Amino acid sequence: MSEEATFEKVKSIVVEQLGVDEKEVKMDAAYIDDLGADSLDIVELIMAFEEEFNIEIPDDVAEKIKTVKDTVEYIEKEKKA
Amino acid sequence: MLLTGKTAIVTGGSRGIGRAVALALAKAGANVAIIYAGNTAAAEETKQLVQDQGVQVLALQCDVADETAVTDMVKTVKDQFGSVDILVNNAGITRDGLLMRMKAADWQDVLDTNLTGVYHCTKAVSKLMMKQRHGAIVNLSSVVGETGNAGQANYAAAKAGILGFTKAVAKELASRNIRVNAVAPGYVETDMTAVLTEAAREEMLRSIPLGRAATAEDVAQAVLFLVSDASSYITGQVLNVDGGMVM
Numbered sequence: 057m058s059e060e061a062t063f064e065k066v067k068s069i070v071v072e073q074l075g076v077d078e079k080e081v082k083m084d085a086a087y088i089d090d091l092g093a094d095s096l097d098i099v100e101l102i103m104a105f106e107e108e109f110n111i112e113i114p115d116d117v118a119e120k121i122k123t124v125k126d127t128v129e130y131i132e133k134e135k136k137a
Numbered sequence: 138m139l140l141t142g143k144t145a146i147v148t149g150g151s152r153g154i155g156r157a158v159a160l161a162l163a164k165a166g167a168n169v170a171i172i173y174a175g176n177t178a179a180a181e182e183t184k185q186l187v188q189d190q191g192v193q194v195l196a197l198q199c200d201v202a203d204e205t206a207v208t209d210m211v212k213t214v215k216d217q218f219g220s221v222d223i224l225v226n227n228a229g230i231t232r233d234g235l236l237m238r239m240k241a242a243d244w245q246d247v248l249d250t251n252l253t254g255v256y257h258c259t260k261a262v263s264k265l266m267m268k269q270r271h272g273a274i275v276n277l278s279s280v281v282g283e284t285g286n287a288g289q290a291n292y293a294a295a296k297a298g299i300l301g302f303t304k305a306v307a308k309e310l311a312s313r314n315i316r317v318n319a320v321a322p323g324y325v326e327t328d329m330t331a332v333l334t335e336a337a338r339e340e341m342l343r344s345i346p347l348g349r350a351a352t353a354e355d356v357a358q359a360v361l362f363l364v365s366d367a368s369s370y371i372t373g374q375v376l377n378v379d380g381g382m383v384m
Contacts, residue, residue, distance in 0.1 A: 096312065100267060 138166030144218040149228030151180035153327035157353035163190035201254030251295035272315040307373030316372040323379025346381030
């Protein structure tokens with residue numbers, strides 16, 4: 057899967073989970089500051105990413121994932137590993 | 138009716154307080170999943186009583202101390218009824234004995250079922266409730282968790298643990314419109330207390346201002362209140378149903 061495809065999938069999860077407009081979910085958008093997520097939303101997002109991409113996101117990594125870009129980069133890195 | 142169209146999971150639902158709760162929720166219109174550890178005959182009897190109320194019912198055997206079993210159980214209920222709106226964590230066991238004589242296994246078994254079981258069930262159900270943006274959870278504690286009781290260090294520890302758990306989770310889930318409360322019964326006439334000696338029973342009754350033991354139905358009515366919209370502004374609370382034992 058290309059980085060573009062990963063981004064599209066991440067975007068659709070974020071749109072569904074946070075109920076935001078697709079246009080708002082840009083690569084540099086921050087979940088809390090730009091998309092209005094709270095701490096529970098972040099937990100739900102992380103769990104949804106884990107399920108969708110069949111990866112494990114450890115707590116120390118999850119803490120550092122602040123933006124859509126952080127998410128896509130981590131997933132891409134995991135896929136290559 | 139109060140709970141028409143809602144789905145409730147009641148652990149320890151085959152007998153005692155659990156059966157009374159299952160029945161009270163069914164009378165209020167909820168579909169009920171009765172979760173039981175091993176007494177199939179009692180579970181079938183309760184299932185029939187619930188069914189007679191004209192609601193849908195499931196009876197599922199599940200050890201609440203087993204995380205995988207709990208996850209599967211919640212999925213089965215969700216697939217069958219479409220949602221889980223209410224969870225009543227009632228499953229509990231006793232392994233009484235003075236601390237000096239209490240075996241580690243007796244300590245662990247009680248903690249596993251009475252406290253860790255509450256964690257497993259609440260965690261599994263809260264995932265669904267968070268998506269639904271509503272839910273009501275009631276945990277059965279005990280006055281023993283507030284006052285202690287000689288011979289029940291394990292049980293009292295688990296029941297006190299439930300109170301802390303209830304308040305922490307109430308804070309975590311409040312923003313998703315999920316309420317979490319505890320009910321602390323005093324002395325209730327069930328199979329669990331039928332083993333007490335006559336002397337212990339009389340001693341107990343003397344300490345109850347209302348002068349009688351609770352029935353399982355007394356407790357079930359408090360649970361019904363806390364899972365219904367009648368208590369929609371109440372969360373993180375402990376409701377004692379103890380005839381005034383603890384004030």
